[in-house]
Amino acid sequence: MNTPPESTAPVSVDALYAEADDWHVNAGGQTIHAKRIPGRWRTIKWALASVWLIYLLGPYLRWDGRQAVLFDIPNRQYHLFSVTVLPQDFWMLSLLLLFFAILLAVMTALAGRVWCGFFCFQTVWTDVFTWIEERLEGPPAARRKLDAAPMSLEKLKVRTIKHGLWLLIGVLTGFSFVAWFTDAPTLWRTFFTGQANGAAYVTVALFTVGTYVLAGFLREQTCFWLCPYARIQGVMLDRSTIVPTYDGRRGEPRARLRRTDEGTRTTGDCIDCNQCVAVCPTGVDIRRGQQEGCITCALCIDACDQVMDKIGRPRGLIRYASLDELEGRSTRGLWLRPRIWVYVLILGLSLFGILHGLTALDPLELRVLHERAPLFVLQSDGSIQNKYTLKILNKTHEPLAVRIRAKGHDDLRLVGAEPPIEARPGGVTPATVFVRIPREALEAEQQPIVFRIEAERATGELAVTERESVFVGPEPRSD
Template sequence: MNETPSRGSGAAMDELYAEAHHWEVNTGGETIHAKRMPGKWRRIKWLASSVWLIFFLGPYLRWNGNQAVLFDIPNRKYHLFGVTVLPQDFWMLSLLLLFFAILLAVVTALVGRAYCGYFCFQTVWTDVFTWIEEKLEGSPPQRRKLDKAPLDARKVRVKVLKHAIWLLIGFLTGFSFVAWFYGAGPLWRDFFVGDANVAVYASVALFTFGTYLLAGWLREQVCFWLCPYARIQGVMLDKSTVVPAYDEARGEPRGRLQKGQSSADRTVGDCVDCNQCVAVCPTGVDIRNGQQEGCITCGLCIDACDAVMDKVGKPRGLIRYASLDEVEGKPVKPMLMRARVWVYTGILALALAGIMYGLSSLEAIEVKVLHERAPLFVQLSDGSVQNKYTLKVLNKSEQDLTVRISAESSAPIILLGAEEPLLTRSGEVTPMIVFVKIKRSDLPGETLPVTFHATTTLSDNTEIAAERESAFFGPSR
């Protein structure tokens, strides 16, 4: 179904109308039953989609006897292959989000909506759903015929089976999502006996029916009307962006290949107007009318066109991945010679370096020192000066730890209140009040640096230490 703007006056409006008239925007008036054809880009699409197996299988991966990746939101702990990330380290999440946001911008600027065509969960799930539909209902003409056929036992049987499988996939999607946060083992133990909490059942139900609705019913309508990325991607492309493109100079004027006619006898372009590129498009656009909002750059039209070119004895590449400059015969600047590629790469490198630094610098314990402000110091009867400190020890490990506290300075000091080790619970901050005493004659000035040390030993006999510097205050001389 074509959606065109109302005509206005002037040459600009006439040109806009002429361009928009060739845009295919399915507004939901018909169901697109895309044809499936084998080919290079179809194989790449399946391989890229297989990345989502991590989503289903990841919760069952074990690390040191525990779930390798677990986002324990109730306890505010995030376990990543033996590393526990607490809310205090969430600055790394900001860098991670920045990394993926810039990566998406880089990919779009260089190769168009490759994420949409090969990795987007909506695209992948819709592709799986329509594959199941094809296996049960047949080819696109057979599916259209079945949709229009009167209700009978066979139609009911096929439709019920299809929708049941769709709902099962939706349930597995929701169940797998919750397993990342609840834990795969506990979820299997609690879910089917009614011991899980309401949030778990609500989340699984939401994902089940959401997946069923978006991938089974709305399909390409999500890309057209619900996804904000489809709206902004147009401003991220330029003439150097590589996208599926139709070589108009080679293909036009179009003309069907007559029976008994060889391709050498044709006086028209290479395009035989077979419409196979349209038939295989999951969003129903005609790539021969140029880049459009509905094109998700999946490359399936390239496979279809190459197959037809092979049959009529013409070289492949009538539709191919190319930039607008290349199609128009203009000089093409290599990607590495474009300034924005280096800018994007620099931002990505900085974000990734920050994430790697954060992960590598995570320690099992962290100590903070708060100096008592009122009063800053107390003069004792024996002539010494005493300061009060509150130590806060954060246990980032997955086990309870016994932490020993010590302090050192350039002057002789006495640490009080830390004679016994401090028991810290996993993922919790444990406070401790200590006093530091120094003879007044040993004070070199009004302030003196003091370093507090926290040491502990893990279950594997690995010794972990953390330190924090503070200051000791005394009277003026």
């Protein structure tokens, strides 16, 4: 079993050529074993990929005695720390989806497929899987040799450990996904005792198989053939988009470096070592220009910079640059691009709407339904009575004693709302009330009235909301 660390020892140019001779561009028929080297962009890639720890650890964060973020689909409640979002407020989800869609467009317009290269779960999980593979099976040459070797006890042992770890990561991926939709500690207790919901077992199984196959076997083929973003992103780039790019004017004509070239080299800076291809997780050659397989992970920049350091040439033969910059045209500043202003405006409006919605969520919501048959009833005392059904939505996670008030006429009398209504948490509680107004006090056949509900929360805060309705009566008597 080989467990080599990522080496930082200097490598000779002859050794680079020997490795390049054994490399080929992937056509989907063989597994790519990308070379892993340290560097600035590799460090950035790991740092940004660590954002996914929120996915794995987030369900275990507690808030006020319960799970901080919980998407409780059976009860149609979505808890975000101290805020509870119910289906009635799902318009915010549309704004959230719009925000992330435009954010993806902005990222692509500015710097290409940075989502694919640094954040995409397929890229991150594949990187973790190949890191495990390298720790167990060795560098690319050793892995290719092991692939071609006949099955042996040693090979079986290494492959068993590798696939076991891959499956374990797949299980944790699926389990973490389910934990966002149910209480995580309860899930741990019920899942392994056979008491969890059947949907939980099916979801974990699907995520396990999907993660194992996509990250362990399909890898870059998922980006080539299954992901539509690789095709869409082509129409989202323009001449000012900065992406990892090979500077052909500086690098060409490329030629291998010979010992006799020292001080007399007349060709370009590219020494055709193919290290940019060797480190590419999708196997593309950045020197051929932008391709749909390039996920802009910038690992080729690390590889090329290290080679430039070895041969004493300046870094940046492969770098983040725009087409205008490479062709020597004047480049426009970020804020001089009209499309960016449009994107920023939409992003700002979406974010404002989401924040406004979250901060303006009322603990109580009220709907008032007026009885239609009959519209009004003449009482024995000469007053006119209207019947209303109030739908009280309690958006908090505590029961509330709701008091009902009505206003809109000096002689208005509310009947049936004397005792407070017990509004259950996270649900709708109906209440039937009657409003009476003396007939002689009516000024029109219809006049507005306002229902007001209020309840004191456990924190001492008074929750209040109002809803306007209408009071219907006969035509007023003329004097």
